[in-house]
Amino acid sequence: MTDDKTILRTTCPRDCYDACGIAVIKRGERIVKVVGDPEHPVSRGALCGKCAIAYNGVLRDANARLTQPLRRSGAKGEGKFEPVSWDTALGVIAENLNSILAQQGPASIWHTHYTGTCSIIAGGFPMRFFNRLGASEVDPDSICNAAGHRALEYMYGTSYTGFDPRSIKDAACVMLWGINPSASAPHAHKHWFKEAKAFRIVVDPVRHATAEAADLYLQVRPGTDSALAFTMLHVMQRDGLIDRKFLDAHSIGWSDVEPLLPPCTPQWGEAQTGVPSADIERAAQIFAKGPSLLWLGQGLQRQPLGGNVMRAAALLSAASGNIAKPGAGFYYLNGSGRKGIDGEYLDGGALRRVPAKSVSHMDLCGTLEDPAAARALFCWNINIAASNPDQARLRRALSRDDLFTVVIDLFQTDTADFADIVLPAASFLEFDDIVSSYFNLTLSAQNKVTETMGEALPNQEIFRRLAAAMSFTEPELFESDKSLLANLAAQARVEGGFDALAKAGTVDLWKQPVVQFAKLEFPTPSGKIEIASARAEADGHPRTPLPVIDDKPADGNLRLLSPASAWLMNSSYGNDPTVGERMGADIVVLHPKDARARNIGEGAAVRVGNALGELRLTAKIDDMVPEGVALTWKSRWPKQQPGRANVNFLNPGRKADMGGSTAVHSIEVTVTPA
Numbered sequence: 001m002t003d004d005k006t007i008l009r010t011t012c013p014r015d016c017y018d019a020c021g022i023a024v025i026k027r028g029e030r031i032v033k034v035v036g037d038p039e040h041p042v043s044r045g046a047l048c049g050k051c052a053i054a055y056n057g058v059l060r061d062a063n064a065r066l067t068q069p070l071r072r073s074g075a076k077g078e079g080k081f082e083p084v085s086w087d088t089a090l091g092v093i094a095e096n097l098n099s100i101l102a103q104q105g106p107a108s109i110w111h112t113h114y115t116g117t118c119s120i121i122a123g124g125f126p127m128r129f130f131n132r133l134g135a136s137e138v139d140p141d142s143i144c145n146a147a148g149h150r151a152l153e154y155m156y157g158t159s160y161t162g163f164d165p166r167s168i169k170d171a172a173c174v175m176l177w178g179i180n181p182s183a184s185a186p187h188a189h190k191h192w193f194k195e196a197k198a199f200r201i202v203v204d205p206v207r208h209a210t211a212e213a214a215d216l217y218l219q220v221r222p223g224t225d226s227a228l229a230f231t232m233l234h235v236m237q238r239d240g241l242i243d244r245k246f247l248d249a250h251s252i253g254w255s256d257v258e259p260l261l262p263p264c265t266p267q268w269g270e271a272q273t274g275v276p277s278a279d280i281e282r283a284a285q286i287f288a289k290g291p292s293l294l295w296l297g298q299g300l301q302r303q304p305l306g307g308n309v310m311r312a313a314a315l316l317s318a319a320s321g322n323i324a325k326p327g328a329g330f331y332y333l334n335g336s337g338r339k340g341i342d343g344e345y346l347d348g349g350a351l352r353r354v355p356a357k358s359v360s361h362m363d364l365c366g367t368l369e370d371p372a373a374a375r376a377l378f379c380w381n382i383n384i385a386a387s388n389p390d391q392a393r394l395r396r397a398l399s400r401d402d403l404f405t406v407v408i409d410l411f412q413t414d415t416a417d418f419a420d421i422v423l424p425a426a427s428f429l430e431f432d433d434i435v436s437s438y439f440n441l442t443l444s445a446q447n448k449v450t451e452t453m454g455e456a457l458p459n460q461e462i463f464r465r466l467a468a469a470m471s472f473t474e475p476e477l478f479e480s481d482k483s484l485l486a487n488l489a490a491q492a493r494v495e496g497g498f499d500a501l502a503k504a505g506t507v508d509l510w511k512q513p514v515v516q517f518a519k520l521e522f523p524t525p526s527g528k529i530e531i532a533s534a535r536a537e538a539d540g541h542p543r544t545p546l547p548v549i550d551d552k553p554a555d556g557n558l559r560l561l562s563p564a565s566a567w568l569m570n571s572s573y574g575n576d577p578t579v580g581e582r583m584g585a586d587i588v589v590l591h592p593k594d595a596r597a598r599n600i601g602e603g604a605a606v607r608v609g610n611a612l613g614e615l616r617l618t619a620k621i622d623d624m625v626p627e628g629v630a631l632t633w634k635s636r637w638p639k640q641q642p643g644r645a646n647v648n649f650l651n652p653g654r655k656a657d658m659g660g661s662t663a664v665h666s667i668e669v670t671v672t673p674a
Contacts, residue, residue: 011435011444015115017185019437024449048186058576066424067454076399079417090469096404100375106134108375116381119433122459128348129463142360146659148301151310154533157523160335166513170327173292175201178300182209183566207624223550224273229312230547231269232284241288243321253532288320291327307658311545329516336436340492360660362653368397376404385414386571389653424456431458444506557668558630565633574637588617589631605674
């Protein structure tokens with residue numbers, strides 16, 4: 001019977017630590033429901049709330065999806081388009097690119113991308129086209145986590161080799177700092193963290209669900225994390241918990257840091273951070289005795305001194321000797337390169353014929369405003385008109401008639417409204433790929449479970465066609481999915497290749513937990529942990545981490561935090577009606593004392609604003625945030641909000657101290673009754 005029930009397995013490729021296994025239930029060719037794979041060790045039969053809604057909602061809604069190429073027929077930003085054929089769309093793109101190449105060269109052609117999908121081929125293969133073209137790139141990590149990457153590279157030589165999450169079975173303590181798995185890694189929160197037998201410490205300004213599940217919660221004031229780390233180091237030094245033998249053998253620069261510790265007493269730490277001194281002491285003692293795991297969140301470094309914060313916090317693992325033994329280590333990300341994936345092969349770096357050029361997302365407005373610097377813009381796997389800073393200014397830059405803009409997406413996003421050409425992308429249910437979790441040391445198959453919707457195409461096929469339209473001839477630009485999948489599986493040493501991976505769903509590349517830096521070899525110039533870094537100093541940073549904190553907000557201002565929402569995946573799912581219902585009104589959370597000082601009551605309409613503009617939000621009064629802090633959540637689609645604005649209209653694009661990275665958690669605002 002054509003209506004027989006079948007169950008097909010695939011993997012969620014979203015920007016999430018979980019990389020859940022998915023079971024797709026079909027009757028004939030029709031998908032009935034998308035659920036969590038009951039046999040998958042992460043999902044255990046259940047998807048998170050947002051994915052469960054979106055994968056059974058907007059992702060499979062033909063009326064919501066882009067299903068054919070579009071050409072602009074109205075003003076930029078107006079969202080008026082007419083359907084065209086693929087040949088016409090590609091011809092328009094090729095004609096414009098060739099004209100720009102002839103007039104100004106490839107450096108004036110920009111592309112920006114990030115984590116709209118984290119599957120390996122769809123996320124990496126398009127780079128081959130842009131490398132061959134010689135285009136300039138907006139640094140992807142500058143919108144998210146570049147400061148943390150740079151800081152850990154200075155100290156440990158890499159930010160992509162973290163602890164193996166399975167090693168929690170050997171840990172006596174696990175400390176999460178500046179990370180909220182309940183929103184950004186729901187299954188890690190539900191299973192890995194809440195089921196851990198280790199003593200659980202959470203450090204975060206926001207008392208979220210993961211903080212509430214902790215054995216010890218340290219509600220640190222934003223911008224004071226380095227002071228907290230140095231106070232913990234002071235306690236460890238005072239109590240004889242510094243592993244001097246480890247530091248002498250495997251690090252350089254401890255002697256530069258140790259003289260900074262005596263003033264950093266628990267009483268000083270409490271005054272700086274707002275965390276009770278007894279809690280700081282307890283956290284330091286439990287963590288130092290170990291074995292301990294330290295999860296450094298990406299939210300932690302989105303502040304003015306974010307790089308210094310990461311160096312200070314990461315120093316705790318080295319100073320206590322919680323490195324290179326079972327149940328110990330730190331984590332920021334686990335990269336695909338660690339699993340054998342060759343990034344140079346995937347990206348086609350050898351195709352580039354001109355020097356690479358890049359800017360930070362914090363500098364994107366200025367770049368796009370200058371016709372001499374930018375004549376074309378490609379946006380793929382990203383929605384900059386929702387996620388980037390200084391949105392009013394960005395909208396004006398995107399409105400330039402002489403900025404030829406191409407957007408590749410599944411939906412008509414705010415960014416797509418500014419495009420000259422919109423190309424429809426396939427969803428992850430519609431093509432084969434590989435997913436490399438950036439938490440677990442696993443590799444998973446993204447199996448095709450249904451045909452593409454309308455004329456939509458996977459990213460890699462779109463860029464093959466673009467390469468052909470440009471008359472490029474290099475074989476790498478046309479490598480087939482079958483070849484790519486076979487090569488990537490071989491690089492990761494998956495027995496049986498992609499076919500075996502597709503059948504297994506997910507494989508652990510190492511059968512036993514991997515000890516981080518087991519050989520005590522670090523990819524730094526010295527081969528040791530560089531607590532004092534000559535490279536950092538040469539780049540204009542302090543030689544060591546320092547016990548310094550951010551300036552307090554100006555009188556009357558609050559520091560605005562805008563972390564990830566439990567209902568959105570960056571800006572993905574923002575157009576799902578059910579997700580919108582679950583999110584409800586856009587709120588701002590205020591501490592009771594801050595609310596009383598401003599005569600603001602629960603549920604009141606308020607203005608949240610600064611020099612860039614203002615938002616109308618609804619007040620929620622709760623001590624889940626410290627005094628002096630306002631909290632809202634990022635990534636709503638501006639065009640679905642009152643005033644067509646989200647929180648990034650208040651973000652001036654301030655940079656962190658390292659990597660040209662965002663300091664979005666440093667925004668200052670006033671909050672007044674509306």
